[in-house]
Amino acid sequence: MKRGTREYTLWSIGLFVILAASLIPVIWIASLSLKAPATIGEGGFFPTEWTFDNYESLFKGGLDSPLLRPLINSIVIALIATTIAIVLASFTAYAIARLEFPGKLLILGGALAIAMFPPISTVGPLFDMWRNLGLYDTYAGLIIPYLTFALPLAIYTLVAFFREIPFDLEEAAQVDGATPLQAFRKVIVPLAAPGMFTAAILVFIFCWNDFVFAISLTSSDASRTVPAALAFFTGESQFTAPTGNIAAAATLVTIPIIIFVLIFQRRIVAGLTAGAVKG
Amino acid sequence: MTGAAEPAASEAASPEPAPKVSDRTRSERRLAWMLCAPAVIAMLLVTAYPIGYALVLSLQEVDLRFPDEGGFVGFENYATVLSSDLWWQGLFNTLFITVVSVAIELVLGMIIALVMYRAIFGRALVRTSVLIPYGIVTVVAAFAWFFAFDPTSGFVNQLPFVADDKAWFGDRWSAMSVIIAAEVWKTTPFIALLLLAGLTTIDEGLYEAAKVDGANAWQRFWRITLPLMKPAILVALLFRTLDAFRVFDSIFVMTGGGQDTESVSIIGYNQLISRVNLGLGSAVSVLIFVLVLLIAFIYVRGFGTAIPGRERGAN
Amino acid sequence: MADIVLDGVSKRFDDGYEAVKDMDLEIKDGEFVILVGPSGCGKSTALRMIAGLEDITEGELRIGGDVVNQYAPKDRDVAMVFQNYALYPHMTVRENMAFPLKLGEVPKEEINPKVEDAAKILDLEQHLDRKPANLSGGQRQRVAMGRAIVRDPKAFLMDEPLSNLDAKLRVQMRTEVARLQKDLSTTTVYVTHDQTEAMTLGDRVAVMRSGVLQQVDTPAELYQRPRNLFVAGFIGSPAMNFMPAKLEGATVKLPFGDVRLTDEQRRALGDRDGDVIAGARPEAFEDAALVGEGRERGQTFKAKVDLVESMGSELYVYFPIESERLESKDLDELAADSGAADVPGSDVNQVVARLDPASKVQRGEEAEIWLDTTTVLFFDPQSGERLGAEQR
Numbered sequence: 001m002k003r004g005t006r007e008y009t010l011w012s013i014g015l016f017v018i019l020a021a022s023l024i025p026v027i028w029i030a031s032l033s034l035k036a037p038a039t040i041g042e043g044g045f046f047p048t049e050w051t052f053d054n055y056e057s058l059f060k061g062g063l064d065s066p067l068l069r070p071l072i073n074s075i076v077i078a079l080i081a082t083t084i085a086i087v088l089a090s091f092t093a094y095a096i097a098r099l100e101f102p103g104k105l106l107i108l109g110g111a112l113a114i115a116m117f118p119p120i121s122t123v124g125p126l127f128d129m130w131r132n133l134g135l136y137d138t139y140a141g142l143i144i145p146y147l148t149f150a151l152p153l154a155i156y157t158l159v160a161f162f163r164e165i166p167f168d169l170e171e172a173a174q175v176d177g178a179t180p181l182q183a184f185r186k187v188i189v190p191l192a193a194p195g196m197f198t199a200a201i202l203v204f205i206f207c208w209n210d211f212v213f214a215i216s217l218t219s220s221d222a223s224r225t226v227p228a229a230l231a232f233f234t235g236e237s238q239f240t241a242p243t244g245n246i247a248a249a250a251t252l253v254t255i256p257i258i259i260f261v262l263i264f265q266r267r268i269v270a271g272l273t274a275g276a277v278k279g
Numbered sequence: 280m281t282g283a284a285e286p287a288a289s290e291a292a293s294p295e296p297a298p299k300v301s302d303r304t305r306s307e308r309r310l311a312w313m314l315c316a317p318a319v320i321a322m323l324l325v326t327a328y329p330i331g332y333a334l335v336l337s338l339q340e341v342d343l344r345f346p347d348e349g350g351f352v353g354f355e356n357y358a359t360v361l362s363s364d365l366w367w368q369g370l371f372n373t374l375f376i377t378v379v380s381v382a383i384e385l386v387l388g389m390i391i392a393l394v395m396y397r398a399i400f401g402r403a404l405v406r407t408s409v410l411i412p413y414g415i416v417t418v419v420a421a422f423a424w425f426f427a428f429d430p431t432s433g434f435v436n437q438l439p440f441v442a443d444d445k446a447w448f449g450d451r452w453s454a455m456s457v458i459i460a461a462e463v464w465k466t467t468p469f470i471a472l473l474l475l476a477g478l479t480t481i482d483e484g485l486y487e488a489a490k491v492d493g494a495n496a497w498q499r500f501w502r503i504t505l506p507l508m509k510p511a512i513l514v515a516l517l518f519r520t521l522d523a524f525r526v527f528d529s530i531f532v533m534t535g536g537g538q539d540t541e542s543v544s545i546i547g548y549n550q551l552i553s554r555v556n557l558g559l560g561s562a563v564s565v566l567i568f569v570l571v572l573l574i575a576f577i578y579v580r581g582f583g584t585a586i587p588g589r590e591r592g593a594n
Numbered sequence: 595m596a597d598i599v600l601d602g603v604s605k606r607f608d609d610g611y612e613a614v615k616d617m618d619l620e621i622k623d624g625e626f627v628i629l630v631g632p633s634g635c636g637k638s639t640a641l642r643m644i645a646g647l648e649d650i651t652e653g654e655l656r657i658g659g660d661v662v663n664q665y666a667p668k669d670r671d672v673a674m675v676f677q678n679y680a681l682y683p684h685m686t687v688r689e690n691m692a693f694p695l696k697l698g699e700v701p702k703e704e705i706n707p708k709v710e711d712a713a714k715i716l717d718l719e720q721h722l723d724r725k726p727a728n729l730s731g732g733q734r735q736r737v738a739m740g741r742a743i744v745r746d747p748k749a750f751l752m753d754e755p756l757s758n759l760d761a762k763l764r765v766q767m768r769t770e771v772a773r774l775q776k777d778l779s780t781t782t783v784y785v786t787h788d789q790t791e792a793m794t795l796g797d798r799v800a801v802m803r804s805g806v807l808q809q810v811d812t813p814a815e816l817y818q819r820p821r822n823l824f825v826a827g828f829i830g831s832p833a834m835n836f837m838p839a840k841l842e843g844a845t846v847k848l849p850f851g852d853v854r855l856t857d858e859q860r861r862a863l864g865d866r867d868g869d870v871i872a873g874a875r876p877e878a879f880e881d882a883a884l885v886g887e888g889r890e891r892g893q894t895f896k897a898k899v900d901l902v903e904s905m906g907s908e909l910y911v912y913f914p915i916e917s918e919r920l921e922s923k924d925l926d927e928l929a930a931d932s933g934a935a936d937v938p939g940s941d942v943n944q945v946v947a948r949l950d951p952a953s954k955v956q957r958g959e960e961a962e963i964w965l966d967t968t969t970v971l972f973f974d975p976q977s978g979e980r981l982g983a984e985q986r
C-alpha cells in the first residue's frame with residue numbers, strides 16, 4: 001500500500017474512525033468534569049467555563065470527603081488482591097506448565113469454568129456468609145472474591161508465559177543441583193517476570209473494575225471502592241445532580257488505566273491473547 | 280516366537296501393570312498438588328461452596344427482614360421466580376442485549392482487527408487507543424454514555440438530526456440501545472484484539488497463493504481468513520457471550536433496571552441485596568448459573584469450541 | 595569421577611512406547627563413550643535416564659557403585675551439556691558457570707577462582723560478564739561446557755552438543771572436547787548423530803537401534819568387525835555396499851563373478867552354505883589399472899559408471915550391479931534413516947566405490963574395477979548377524 005492510493009486513503013479513514021470512536025467517550029467524561037456545575041445543563045461537548053471545582057469538592061473534608069476513602073480502598077484492595085493472586089497463580093501455573101500430575105486438566109477446566117462463572121450467583125451466599133463471618137463491609141470481604149475471580153485470568157496468562165520458557169533450562173538447573181523449588185525461584189521466576197508483571201496488570205484492571213461485589217458486599221465508606229461510591233454519590237443538595245462530581249471521579253479512576261495502557265500496551269495485548277488464542 | 284515364550288513374557292509384564300511410581304514422580308506430584316492447593320481452595324471457597332450454599336438457600340424461605348420465619352419450602356422459590364413476568368422479561372432483556380451486542384461486536388471487532396492488521400502506520404497508536412475502552416471501569420463507561428445521552432447534561436441531543444428533547448432513558452428501547460452501545464464500545468476492543476491475534480497466526484503465504492489462484496479480496500477473506508480464524512472467533516464468542524450475559528453495571532448506572540430494562544443479574548441483585556430475600560434471590564442465582572452452564576455447553580458441543588488450554592494442558 | 599553401569603535398563607513412556615529396551619552398558623571410570631544411532635532410537639532417553647531427568651522403568655543404574663535409580667538429578671552429581679545449551683538467559687556467563695557451584699554450596703571465595711579457571715581453559719575470560727544472548731554460537735557452546743566442568747562432577751553427559759554449530763566450528767569444537775576430556779579424564783557419555791564425531795571422539799562407541807543396544811566397541815573394531823548388518827551399514831560413510839551372494843563350498847557367487855574364499859574366511863563361516871548378504875566397504879574397491887601387487891587378493895570386473903564425484907583427495911564412483919533387490923528389514927531401516935528411501939530410483943542396487951584420485955574412470959563409460967574380496971563380510975539374510983561374528 002502506498003501513499004496516495006485509494007486503498008491507503010480508505011485504511012487511513014478506518015484508522016481515524018477507530019481512534020475517534022475509542023477516545024470520544026473518554027474525552028467527553030473528562031470534558032464534563034471540567035465544566036462549572038452551573039453550565040452542565042447547557043449540554044455541549046466542551047466546557048464553556050473551565051474549572052476544577054468538581055475535583056476539589058471530591059476531596060473536601062479529607063477522609064470524610066466523598067472520594068478520598070473510596071480511592072484509598074480501591075487502591076489498597078486492588079493491590080493486595082493482585083499480589084496474592086499473582087503469587088498463588090504463579091505456583092499453580094508453574095505446576096500446570098511444568099509438572100506431571102493427575103488432576104491437571106481438572107484444575108485448568110475448573111479455572112475456565114470460574115472465568116465464566118456469573119458473579120451474581122455467588123453474591124447472595126457470600127453476602128450471608130460474610131455477615132456471619134464478620135467479613136461484610138471489610139477489605140478482606142472484597143479481596144477474597146476478587147482474588148478468586150482473578151485467579152483463572154492470572155493462571156491462564158502465566159501458564160502461557162511459563163510454557164514459553166524452554167524446558168531445557170529447568171532440566172539444566174536440576175542437573176546443576178537445584179531442587180524443583182530452587183529451579184522455580186532462580187530460573188523460572190526471573191525469566192517469567194515480564195509475564196508475571198503482565199498478568200498483574202490484567203488482574204489489577206480486573207479488580208479496579210469490579211462493581212457487583214463492591215456494591216453487594218459493602219455498606220459504607222469503610223471499604224467501598226470507587227465504582228461503588230460513584231453509584232452512591234449525592235449532589236451537594238437534594239436538588240443538584242452530582243453529575244460534575246461523578247465525571248471528575250470517573251476521570252480520576254481512568255487516569256491510572258490510561259497510564260497502564262500507554263506504557264504497557266504491548267504487554268497487555270500479549271497477556272490478553274496469550275491464554276485464549278494460539279492453542 | 281515359540282509358544283513357550285509367550286506366557287513367560289506376559290507374566291514378566293503383569294506383576295507391575297501400572298508403571299512404577301518412582302520417588303521422583305511421587306515427589307513431583309506432591310509438589311504439584313502443594314503448589315495448586317492454595318489457588319484451588321480459594322477458587323472453591325468463593326464459587327463452589329457459595330453456589331452449593333445458594334442451592335440450599337433457594338430451597339428455603341429466607342428473608343432477612345423476617346428472620347423468624349422460614350424453613351424448607353422445596354421448589355416454591357423456583358416456582359415463584361419462573362411464574363413471574365419480571366423474570367421472563369429480564370431473561371428476554373438479557374438475551375436481547377447479549378445477542379445484539381455480541382453480533383455487533385463480532386462484526387466491528389473483525390473490521391477493527393483487519394484495519395489494525397493491515398495498518399502500515401499508527402498500529403501502536405490504534406492499539407493503545409482501543410485498549411482504553413477495554414481497561415476503563417465499566418461503571419465509568421456507563422456514566423460517560425449516560426451523561427452523553429441524558430437530556431440534562433448530554434451533547435447528543437444537540438447533534439444534528441437528533442430531537443433536542445429526546446428522553447433516551449424514558450423509553451425501554453431507546454434506553455436499551457444506549458445500554459447496548461455502551462457495552463459494544465467497552466468490549467469490542469477485546470474481541471478485536473483476540474481476532475487480531477488469530478489473524479497474525481495465518482501464514483501470509485496463503486494469501487499470496489490465493490492471489491495467484493485468482494481469488495479477489497472478498498474471496499480471500501471468506502475462503503481463507505474466516506475458516507482459519509474459526510477457533511479464535513469461537514473462543515472470543517464464547518467468552519463474550521458469557522460475559523454479556525452477566526450484564527449488570529451499565530444497566531444499574533443508566534436505568535437502575537427501570538423502564539423494563541432489567542437484566543437477570545439486576546433482578547438477582549434486587550432480590551438478594553435490596554430486598555434481602557435470600558431464598559428467592561438464591562433461586563434466581565441458581566437459575567442464572569444453570570443458564571450460563573447451558574450456554575457454555577451449547578458452545579462447546581454445538582460449535583465445537585476448543586476450550587483454550589485443553590490441548591496444551593495435556594502436554 | 596566414577597564409573598557408570600546400566601544393568602538391564604528399560605524405559606517405557608506413559609503412552610506405552612518402549613524407547614530403551616534392556617540396555618546393558620558398563621562405562622569405566624574416565625572413559626569416553628559415544629552413543630550413536632538413527633533418529634528416535636532412544637539415545638537421548640538413555641542419557642536422560644543417566645542424568646535423572648527421566649525415570650527408569652526397569653533395571654538398575656549405578657554411578658560410582660551406588661544405585662541411583664531413585665536419586666533426583668541434583669543428587670547424582672553429573673553435569674549435562676544440552677543440545678541447545680540451555681544457558682540461563684538472565685544470568686551473565688560468570689553467573690551461569692557459578693550457578694551449579696552456588697547450588698552446591700561451595701564457599702563464596704572458592705567460586706570465582708573456579709569459574710575463572712574454567713573460563714581460561716575454554717578461552718572465555720573476556721566474555722565472563724556478558725549475557726548469553728550476546729554470544730556467538732561457538733561461545734555459547736563453550737559456556738555450556740564451562741558450566742559442566744566447573745564443578746568437577748562424576749560424569750559429563752552431552753546430548754548432541756555440537757549439532758547446532760556450523761560445519762567448521764563443529765570440527766574445531768570436536769577437537770576441543772576431545773582435549774578437554776583427555777585433560778580432565780572425567781567419565782563422559784556423549785550422544786551424537788554424527789559418524790565422524792562418533793568415530794573420532796570416543797574410546798568406545800555404542801550403537802543403538804530402536805531402543806536396543808547393538809554393539810559396543812572401539813571405533814576400529816566397530817568398523818572392521820561389525821556384529822550385524824545394521825552396525826555395518828550405520829558405521830562408515832559412504833555406507834557399506836550390500837549385495838546378494840551365494841556360498842557354495844569354497845567359492846562365493848557375487849554379482850561380479852565367482853570368488854574363492856580365503857581359508858580364514860571359510861573358517862569363520864563354518865559350514866554355512868546358500869544365500870547370504872555380502873558387504874563391501876567403498877574403499878575395498880579400486881581402479882583395476884591402479885592396482886599393483888596384491889591383485890590376486892581380489893576380483894576384477896567391468897561396470898558402467900553412473901556417476902563420478904570427485905572430493906579431491908578421493909573419488910567416489912557409483913555403478914549399478916545386476917542382482918535382485920535385497921529384502922531385509924535392517925537395510926530398509928538404514929535406507930530410511932539416511933533418507934535414501936525417499937529418493938526415487940534408490941531401489942536399483944547401486945554400489946559406491948572409493949577410488950584413488952589418479953583414476954581415469956569417466957561417467958557413462960565402462961570401467962574396470964577391482965574388489966579386494968578378502969575384506970568382504972557376510973551376513974545372515976534373516977537375522978542380519980554377521981557370519982562368524984561370534985568367534986573373533
Ligand SMILES: Nc1ncnc2c1ncn2[C@@H]1O[C@H](COP(=O)(O)OP(=O)(O)OP(=O)(O)O)[C@@H](O)[C@H]1O
Binds near residue numbers: 608609613633636638
Ligand atoms: N515423553 C515421551 N513420551 C513418549 N514417547 C517418547 C517421549 N519422549 C521420547 N519418546 C519416544 O522415544 C523414542 C526415543 O526418543 P529419543 O529422544 O531418545 O531419541 P534420540 O535417539 O535422541 O533421537 P534424536 O537423534 O532424534 O534426538 C522416540 O521414538 C520418541 O518418539
Ligand SMILES: [Mg+2]
Binds near residue numbers: 639
Ligand atoms: Mg536426541
